[in-house]
Structure formats: C-alpha cells, structure tokens
Amino acid sequence: MIRKLAIVLAIVPALGFATACGGQSGDDGGKVKVVWWHGQTEAEGQTLKDLADEYNKSHPGVVVDPEVGTTNVDEMLQKVQAALAGGEPPDVAYMYGSWSSTLADTPKVVDLSSMVKDPSFGWDDFWPAAREAATVDGKVIGVPSVVDNLGLIYNKKLFDAAGVPYPTKDWTWDDFRTAAKKLTDPGKGVFGTSYVVTGDEDTVWRFWPMVWQQGGSILNSDGKTAAFASPQAVQSLDLWRAMAVDDKSVYLDQNGEKFLPLFYSGKVGMEMAGPWAMRDLADHDVDYGVVPLPGYGGNHQTISGPDNWVVFDNGSKRAQAAKDFLAWLTKPEQDARWSLGSGNLPIRQATSKLPAYKKFAEQFTGADAFLANQDNAMQARPSIAGYPDISAKVGDAIDQVLLGQATAQQALSGAAAEADKILAKG
Known part of the structure; x- marks a missing residue:
C-alpha cells in the first residue's frame, strides 16, 4: 500500500551540484533511455513496471527503465542528491x-x-493545491504523482457503543471535542482521538487547516515574517491542549506509528487521516465513515500533501523523452491504473469520471468523501527554502503544548520568533 508520502520533511542543503559528463549513458541500442526512480515495491512497483513496458512497446525509440531507486521514499532526496554529485542522476524521480x-x-x-502550459497536457485538470505545491516562484518543478488530503475517519462501532451521533460534514471543532470526551473510556483503554507528537511535519500539517479555516496564514503576505502566532492559531492549539491535558481524550503518538493501528483495533474513535488509510481499513474490516475535517464558522478547509514526478537534466534528448513519458503517464487512463490501483485518489479530476473510479469507490468506503474533500484543499504550504526549519519549530511548539509543558501562546510566540530569524536569513 502507498502510505501518505507527503508529510515527511528532509532538512537538507540545496542541490546545487555540478555533474560530470552529462550523467548516465542515454544510449540503449540506439534508443533514448529514461531512468525512472519510482520508490515503489511489490504490487505498486509491478504496476509501474507494467506501465513502462506498455509505453516502451508503443514508443519504439525510447526505453523507460523503471528502478526502485530506494525502498524508503523518505530517503529519495538524499539518494538523488548523491547521484547528482556523482554525475549519474535518474531522468525521473x-x-x-x-x-x-x-x-x-x-x-x-x-x-x-x-510542458504543462500546452493545452494537450490538461494542467487545469489537476487539483489546484497539487499544482500550487509543484510550482515555486513560477517554476513548475514536477507533475503530481500522488494527491491526498486530511479528513475525519470515525469508527461507527465505538460511536454506537457510546451512544454518540456520527460526525457530519457540518461539525465544528467544539462538536469534535465533545464527541471525543464521550468516546473516551480509560477503563477500556479507549481514546476519543489521537495526535501525532513527533515534532515533524506529520505533527504540523494537522494544525494548519485549523489556522486557514479562521482566515489565518502561516506567513504574512510579504512572506518575510511568521503569522502563525495569531489569536486564532492560539485558540486552535488551546483546544488540543484542553483535550489532551484536561479531558485526556487524546492518545499522543510519540513515534507516529501507533495511531492508525489503534484505530483499526477499536482503541481510538476518530482520526485525522487520509485516503492512504482506506486499504488497511478494508483489510482490518473496520466499519467506518469519512467526513470533512471539523470547521470554524462553516469553513472546513483541509490540507493536501501532493508528491511529484521530477525530471532531471541528462541532456535535451533524455529530458524531452522523460517529459513525453510523464505526459503519457499522467493521462486519465494511466492515472486510473496507477493511482487507483495503489489505493490513492486520482491525480486528475477527469480520472474520477472513468468506470475505473466507480469500481474503486465501490471497493473502498470513504473514497467519494475524500474525493469531494479535495474541494476543501484550497491552498498549499509555503514553497520556500526555509519551510522545513520553520516546520520543525512549529512541531516542537505543538508537542510542548500537548504534553502540558507550555501554553499555546508561549509556544507559538517562541516558534514565530525563531521562524522570523530563519526568514531573515533568506
């Protein structure tokens, strides 16, 4: 299964490396070679190999060579960094x-x-937040490979046992807190909900929608100072502090690996999670439902964590062959085989109109709800070089508050001061 791949940040230096002699040989028996590091194993990797084989048969002048690159996609940036330094980067990663x-x-x-401006590519058919995340200062650095969003998944059995009405698309965060308290049963080791307190982006991205829902921002409009220590943000983090410290209705997952298994086993009633969980939910035979995130004032914005296929320059012929391949790979017909086959949302809106999506939605409870939730993914995290460092400061602040070590105002103000220093360095 493809897990959520967009939430882990690597804090690394910019990849400004010189490469030697143009990289790997682009000749394969007179054909243009495209080395494709996809990072997928098992069924997902086989799907991509099958797609590459199909492309190669219909494009006799090209050989797309699919390789795993690394079995841990968290390490793909470092792996590519090393390949760039050695002069042999892949063509697509x-x-x-x-x-x-x-x-x-x-x-x-x-x-x-x-490439994306060409009308035949259909760039406007990709989800807005995915397009925004792939664009930095007007430069499109990749095309979406996976898209997702955060919704609220709930365990119907636990709700029924506690006599609590199921969540609705109109829920507020106060509704969420009330339900979490009623679902919590210390004697049975049951929590109303959970929060990841690893201090990384898995912690942070769950917080940003609450800021956006109230009209707040991560940075000020000029991008030079932090804006996340606002009264609205403090109110949001205070709610989580009250739930975790006062109500004790939140399971605090300090390694980021336990919250979903606990939900599968009936020990957590509600989770902020995404479509990547649907396959495991089906495997564990959980009776669950999916609604948008709770909101403020009727605003139910969510956050999307899209990933990208990125092309590296190994000469004009190989770069053009790589772009042609990606234009084909991301067409709705191929997208249906890759995205839906791996249990993810379609990367293109047109894919959701195909029979393959209807079959997918019948197989996975909540697919339609997550697809509709894409409309609530209205903005992306800042595409600036300092964001990983800023995120780390915010993650530490959230952890401190949920663990009862600081107030929301103290922690967010401290993180904002550190973020301003990072931004001042450019």
Missing part, C-alpha cells in the same frame, strides 16, 4: 511535495512550465 523549494534551487531540475 518520485519526490515529496515538501521538497519543492529545495528542488527548485538546483539547475539540474527541468522546468516543466512550458
């Missing part, structure tokens, strides 16, 4: 959307702006 600003700084990343 699967990269987290959170790395966009770093990738934009290397001259070896091919700007795909002209």
